[in-house]
Amino acid sequence: MAMQKDGYEIKVQKVERPTNRSYYVNLPVALAEALGIKKGESFLWHVEDKNTLVFRRAKPVAAKKLKSLG
Numbered sequence: 001m002a003m004q005k006d007g008y009e010i011k012v013q014k015v016e017r018p019t020n021r022s023y024y025v026n027l028p029v030a031l032a033e034a035l036g037i038k039k040g041e042s043f044l045w046h047v048e049d050k051n052t053l054v055f056r057r058a059k060p061v062a063a064k065k066l067k068s069l070g
Helices: 029-035
Strands: 013-016 021-024 043-049 052-057
Touching: none
Parallel strands: none
Antiparallel strands: 013 021, 043 052
16 A cells, blocks of 8 residues: 555455445555554544545544644
């Protein structure tokens, strides 16, 4: 998962089991660490349009200014 011009490119994984089907999206470690994400933390997905998903914390934390990646 290399950093691209517009962000980190990932691949969506599909897992089909006899009892269910799931799609998985991995969060790059660099982003998780920069955002201070902890194991077990809850997040919500919001569909903005067919090209945009918004991923946000269920319980917001105090905002900090992040360092530029570019």
